Amino acid sequence: MNDQELVNVNFELEQDILKCWNVVDDIQEVLEDLEAGHLSQAEAVQALQSFANVYQNRFDRTFRRYETVCRGLHELRQTVKGFEFAQHTQEKSGKKSKSKKAKPVDQ
Numbered sequence: 165m166n167d168q169e170l171v172n173v174n175f176e177l178e179q180d181i182l183k184c185w186n187v188v189d190d191i192q193e194v195l196e197d198l199e200a201g202h203l204s205q206a207e208a209v210q211a212l213q214s215f216a217n218v219y220q221n222r223f224d225r226t227f228r229r230y231e232t233v234c235r236g237l238h239e240l241r242q243t244v245k246g247f248e249f250a251q252h253t254q255e256k257s258g259k260k261s262k263s264k265k266a267k268p269v270d271q
Contacts, residue, residue: 170236177233180226187219 165173191212198208 165232165236165239167240170233170240173229173232173236177226177229180222180229184219184222184226187215190215 194203194208194211197203
């Protein structure tokens with residue numbers, strides 16, 4: 165997974181998490197409608213059962229995205245670790261080029 169893909173999936177995960185909090189508002193709305201007499205008990209139960217299905221799917225999708233972000237971060241850490249290890253090995257073996265001090269520029 166490249167950096168841009170990881171950024172995109174991370175953003176999507178954040179949006180999914182924010183959408184999951186809608187469950188509180190949705191339940192509150194059903195309760196208010198039930199208390200106000202705009203919904204019968206059967207209609208409220210039906211609405212809540214529908215929300216249960218919708219939010220189960222939403223939570224599943226969110227968790228899949230979370231796992232994708234975790235895998236991407238793990239791959240990134242492995243890449244960075246490999247890069248750091250290679251640089252460390254080059255320094256020990258003397259293969260890394262040594263930079264020379266910059267000479268002053270005549271003015």
